[in-house]
Amino acid sequence: MRPKRVLVKLSGEALAGPQGNGLDGATLTALAADIAHASHEGVEIGIVVGGGNFFRGVQGLNKGLDRTTADSIGMLGTVMNALALEHSIEAAGAPARAMSAVPMPSLCESYARKRALDHLSHGKVVILGGGTGNPYFTTDTGAALRAAELGCSHLLKATQVDGVYSADPKTDPSATRYDTLTHEDAIKRDLKVMDTAAFALARDAGLTIVVFSIAEKGALAAVLRGEGRATYVTP
């Protein structure tokens, strides 16, 4: 795989390190180095970052918050991660620009498709915070949406496992890993590649979804060179 432009979905936990929440300096530095390396190899990279290391909307429901307020707090968490990634990627030597789907112009640029395309064409890594900008969605759906509208051929879903398995490999020793699948296979076998809304959007847009583990050093650059272990879910 040597795509021109990709969208990477990073969950908030990818920035959290061993403690599992908040931001971990060493984890951020390593991740940013990997992203900067991949960018230097000439791939245009958009990143949609989650916020689960700070807050997920469902957590707010247990605290007596209504869904819209809880999701607003969740979206703010994703912008915190976008700002941290912007700084860390620039410190790693690649130009980067954070954009938020929820306008907060004193903190970062507001998301606008043509501005994002302009940054990408100038080699900047564009980090998209705020998900879709609406409650009742996830950043997986935001990732599928931005991948489609920014003309990305591949949606790379960074996870803690190296692909899609027939069952959860952590609990089922008989789980087998797929190298390739079609969108139809994933539906027929009821495989959870992404959440339902995100998967439907990715499928409609004809995106190839690449599920890979971000845990190893250099994982992103390796996958973009076609060398890393991953499951390819194709139209």
Ligand code: UDP
């Ligand atoms: N969120 C939202 N709309 C979006 C994307 C995210 O309201 O378009 C909120 C939602 O509450 C979600 C939280 O932001 O739980 C963090 O995003 P997500 O759970 O997708 O983060 P991840 O699990 O990838 O870290």
